Amino acid sequence: MAHIRLDNVTKKFGLHAAVDGLTLDIADGEFFVLLGPTGAGKTTTLRLIAGLEKPDDGKIEIADQDVHQWSASERDVALVFQYYSLYPRYTVRQNLAFPLKSNARNCSQAEIDERIARAAKTLRIGHLLERKTDRLSGGEMQRVSIGRAIVREPRAFLMDEPLSNLDAKLRESLRAELKELQMKLKSTFLFVTHDQIEAMSMGDKVGILNEGKIVQVGTPYEIYNKPKNIFVASFVGSPSINLMPAELANGHVTALSGKLKIVAPRSKTNGAVTIGIRSEDITVGPKEQVAAHIHDVENHGVEKIVTLRVDDQFFKATAPSSLELKIDGTVKFSFNPDKLHFFDAASGASRA
Amino acid sequence: MAGVLDTSPAARAVTRGWSDLTIRNVFIIPTILFLIIFNIFPLIYSLGYSFTDFRASVNEPANFVGLQNFRELLTDERIWNNFWVTAKYVIVSVGGQMTVGFGLALLLNRAMPAKGLITTLLLLPMMMSAAVVGLFWRLLYDPSWGPLNYALGLGDLAWLSNADVALYAVAITDIWMWAPFVMLLSLAGLSAVPQHLYEAAAIDRASAWYTFSRITLPLVTPLLLIALIFRTMEAFKTFDIAYIMSTQPTTELISIKLYKFAFQEWQTGKSCALAYIVLIMVLAITNIYVKYLNKVKER
Amino acid sequence: MAEIILRDIEKYFGAVYVIRKLNLTIKHREFVVLLGPSGCGKTTTLRAVAGLEDVDSGDILIDGKPVQQLEAGDRDIAFVFQLFALYPHLTAYENIAFPLRATSESKASVEAKVRAVAKSLQIEHLLGKRPSALAGGDMQRVAIGRALVRRPKAMLMDEPMGALDAKLREEMRTELKRLHLENESTTVYVTHDQVEAMSLADRIAIMNEGVLQQVGTPDDVYHRPANLFVAQFVGSPVMNIAAANVKADGSRSLLALGKGAAPFEFPKSLIRHLSDAKANDLTVGIRPEGVLVSQTETAGYVPVTAHLIEPLGAYDIVDLKVGAQLVRARTASGYVSKVGARVWARLDPAQTHFFDTRTTDSLRIRLVDGAH
Secondary structure, three states: OOOEEEEEEEEEEOOEEEEEEEEEEEOOOOEEEEEOOOOOOHHHHHHHHHOOOOOOEEEEEEOOEEOOOOOHHHHOEEEEOOOOOOOOOOEHHHHHHHHHOOOOOOOOHHHHHHHHHHHHHHHOOHHHOOOEHHHOOHHHHHHHHHHHHHHOOOOEEEEEOOOOOOOHHHHHHHHHHHHHHHHHHOOEEEEEEOOHHHHHHHOOEEEEEEOOEEEEEEOHHHHHHOOOEHHHHHHOOOOOOEEEEEEEEOOEEEEOOOOEEEEOOOOOOOEEEEEEEOHHHEEEOOOOOEEEEEEEEEEOOOEEEEEEEEOOEEEEEEEEOOOOOOOOOEEEEEEOHHHOEEEEOOOOEEOO | OOOOOOOOHHHHHHHOOOOHHHHHHHHHHHHHHHHHHHHHHHHHHHHHHOOEOOOOOOOOOOOEOOOHHHHHHHHOHHHHHHHHHHHHHHHHHHHHHHHHHHHHHHHHOOOOOOHHHHHHHHHHHHHOOHHHHHHHHHHHHOOOOOHHHHHHOOOOOOOOOOOOOHHHHHHHHHHHHHHHHHHHHHHHHHHOOOHHHHHHHHHOOOOHHHHHHHHHHHHHHHHHHHHHHHHHHHHHOOOHHHHHHOOOHHHOOHHHHHHHHHHHOOOHHHHHHHHHHHHHHHHHHHHHHHHHHHHHHHO | OOOEEEEEEEEEEOOEEEEEEEEEEEOOOOEEEEEOOOOOOHHHHHHHHHOOOOOOEEEEEEOOEEOOOOOHHHOOEEEEOOOOOOOOOOOHHHHHHHHHHHOOOOHHHHHHHHHHHHHHHOOHHHOOOOHHHOOHHHHHHHHHHHHHOOOOOEEEEEOOOOOOOHHHHHHHHHHHHHHHHHHOOEEEEEEOOHHHHHHHOOEEEEEEOOEEEEEEOHHHHHHOOOEHHHHHHOOOOOOEEEEEEEEEEOOEEEEEEOOOOOOEEEEOHHHHHHHHHOOOOEEEEEOHHHEEEEOOOOOOOEEEEEEEEEEOOOEEEEEEEEOOEEEEEEEEOOOOOOOOOEEEEEEOHHHEEEEEOOOOEEOOOOOOOOOO
16 A cells, blocks of 8 residues: 655755656556666665655655655665665574564564565575575575565565676576566565666566656656657667667658668658667668678677677667678668657657 | 554654654763863863963962963973974884884784784783883883893993983883884775785786885875874873883973973963963874875875 | 686685586687686686686696796786776876886886777776776776786686676677777686677686586577576576476377476477487476467467566567466567467477486487477
C-alpha cells in the first residue's frame, strides 16, 4: 500500500541542486526504475524518500500522507544498499531477525520465525540461515540484504544499485529473480541504477534522470523506441544509438556528406537535423547501399557489432555472426528508413 | 475507522521519549559549559591581567599599565636569550624526533615477526610521565656512576651541569620520549600508501631509492607535517623535563622563565603578558605549517 | 617480440590451490584474454607473469627465457592495474614519464616519448593535470600511456575497465583494440566480463577454480564450448541448461526436459550420436537465440507459456515455461505480447549442445537442422 508521490522536490548541497524541482508519481505495486548517469541525483532522490535527507523545497507523499516530519524509521520503507550492509559475525537468521526485534515492532518469536521462513523460501536462502554472513558469496549476501528488507513487510522497497557490485553472470540471474519477487509480493519497488539493461529488463516504468531533473518517464518500450531527446536516446540501448548530422529537404534525408540519401518517411520540416539510428536498424552485407570502412569488429557470439567509418563519421551496426568481416576492410550498409529518429540539431529534442 | 488504535508509525513517534536533538543537547551542553568555565574564561581574564601590574602574592588592586609589560619583555635581552635557547631546543629536539621516528617507521613498515610487540615496546617512552623520564635520565647521565658515560666510554662528562652540553642532553631525552609519536603517525602514513603503487613502480623499473624519494616520501609528507606541527607546539612549551633535569642557565627555556615570573617572583601581570607573547609565537609558527600542509594536500 | 609460455604453473596461497597445472602459450602479437569468475586464479596468473607474484612450481618463459628469477622490473613487461595505480601526487605527464625517468633517460628523450604517446592516446591536453582531476576514462588512458611509453615486450592488463561505467567501457573497448592493432604488442588481459573477452580477444582462455577450461577463439568458445562451465560463462543471457532424456519415435527422436513436459523434436541421428558418445546422463544446453518461438501453432513446435518478459530494446528475453522447466528465448522486441501468453517453441537442433551430466564435458555432437 504505497503510492509514492514527489511534488516539485528540490535538494541542494551547497549551491549545487542535486535534485531540482523533481515531480514523480509511482503507483502502488509498480516496479519503477530511476535511471541516470552518476551524479544525476538518483541516490539523493531515494534518500529523500527514505527520509535520510530532508528536501529544501517540495512535498513528498507516501500513501497520500505528507511525510515531511517523519523520520526514516517512521516512513516504514526498506532500503537495500549497493554495499550489502549486513552485520558481520551474525548468522543469516540473526540478520534477518534484527529488524523484527526492535521494540517499535513488537513481534512475537513465533511470528519472527514464520516471517524469516517465508522470506528464506522466497529468496531460496533457507540452507544458509545458520551460516555467518562473512562466509557468504556476493550474490548470497545481496539476497540476505533483500531478505532483511522483505521480513519487515515494508510499504515500499527502495533499492540503490543493489546489483552493481556483483559480477555479470550473477547480475543477470538476480535481475530476473528481483522482477519475479516483485510480481509475487506485489509491492512498490523503486530501483535506482545507472545500468540501462537493468532498467529496461525489470521496470514497469522507467524514469530517466539527468542533472536532478526528470527527462522522460515511460515504459521500457516507449523509452527505447520514442526517446524524447538525444540524451534519452543515447543513454538507453547498447551499443549507443548512432547520431549524425543530416539535412532534410524535399522529402529526403541526406547524411554522411551526401553519400547517404533516404526518403524521409513522414512529413518533416526542412533544414538541418540530427538523425539517430540504432545499430540493429543498420543492415550490413554485400547487397546494401553505401560502402564503408570497417574500423572495428566485436564478436558477441550471437551477433557481431561492427564499427563503420564513412569519412570522419563513425557508427555501429549489428551484423549476423556468420558474416565474414575484416577490420580495415570494406563493407556495404543501408539504414532502415522506418527506424530513423529525428532530433532538433540545436536543442536535441525529438522531432517525431 | 474511529475507535481503532492508531498504530501508524507517525503515531508511535509521538509517544517515543527523547528526540535525537534532545539527546544531542544533553551530551553537548555540559561540555560547552566546562569549556567556558575552565578554558575560555581564564584565557580572557589573563589577557586582562597582562595589561596590569597585578601581583597575586600582594593584596593590592591591579593597576592598568597599558602595554608596559609587553614593552619591557620585548626589550629585555635576557628574555630574548630565553627565546634563543628555546629555538635551539625546538630545532634539535623536533629535528631529532622526526628523523628517528620516521626512520623507525620505515624499519617497522614491513611484515616481520613480533611486529606488534616491537611497536608496543617502542611506544613505551611516550606513555611515561615526563617527571619520571626526567629523573630517570638524570641517573643515566650521572657523570660519576651513570651507565651512559660508562657505556660510551666518555669518562666523567657532566652532561647536565656542563653549560654547553646540558641543553642537548635534555633534547636527547625528549627525542627518546617523543620519537615514538612521530613513528606512530609515520607508520599510519606509510601503511596508507596503496600497495599497488609500489607494484606499479616495480614494473616501471624504479630503484629502491627512486621509489622512496618519488613515491613514499611525497605521499607521507602530509602526515609528517602533522607530526611536525604537534611536536613543534609541544617542544616550544616544554617545561617539565628541562626543569627536572637541569638548572643551567643554558637550559632556561621560555616556559621556565615564565614559571619563574609567575610563581617565584609573583609578577602575575608580566607573566600573563609573556604567556601571550609565547601563545602568539606558537600560533604564528603552526599557522605557517598549516598553510604549507594545505598546499601539500591540494596536490 | 614477445612470446609468453606458461608451463605447468602451480600456485598455493597457504593451503588454497589457486593455480592448478596451467599450460598456456601466448603467441607474439597476440591478444589473449584470461576470462573467469572472481577467485578463479586469472589475476594471480597475470601477476605471476609480471613478477608481482611467485609461483610454486612450473616455468614462465618470455621469448624462450625462463623469468622466474627476474624481478618485475627486469622482465620488460608493462602492467595496467585495475584501479590504474596512478601516482596521485604526480601530474599525468609525470606519471607517463615515470618509467623513463626511473631509468634516467635524458630529458629531451623523455619529453619526446611522453608527447608521442599522449598524442596517440589523445590526452595531450590533460598532461598537466593530476589524477584526482581526471575522469575515469582519462585516468585509464594515462595508465595505458605509462605502460606504452617504454615500448615493453608485452602488455599485461588486470581488469583495466573494471572501474569504468558501462557506456565508457564500450568506447574504451574499441579504443583499446585499435591501439593493439597499431602497437602490436603481445597482450594478456584479465577480465570477468565475457562481453569484453569476446570483443577484444584473438583467443580466450577460460579459467575456473585454478583450472584452465578451454582456450580458443571467441567463435570457438561461444559455438563449441568444451564443457558446461564454459557454455554457461560465455554468452548473455546465459545458456539454458536442463537434464534431458531422448527416445526414438519413428523418423525422429524426441527430447524431453524433465518428466511430463511435451518433448521437442530432433533428427533421428541424435540417438545414434548419443549411443556413440556413450553418455549415461544427458544435459542439453541451448542459447536463447536457439529457442525458436512462434505465435501460432506450427508443426514441430510445442505449446508453452510466457513466464517473464525482459524487454532489452533491440530484442526481448522471454522466459518460457516448459513443464516445470524454464527456458529463456530471444525474440524480436514485443513479439510475445504479455506474461501468461500461450506461444509455441522449438529447440533448433543445430544450436543445441549436449553434455555428459556427470563429467560436464561436451559430447561434441553437432546436428544439422534436418527436421525442417
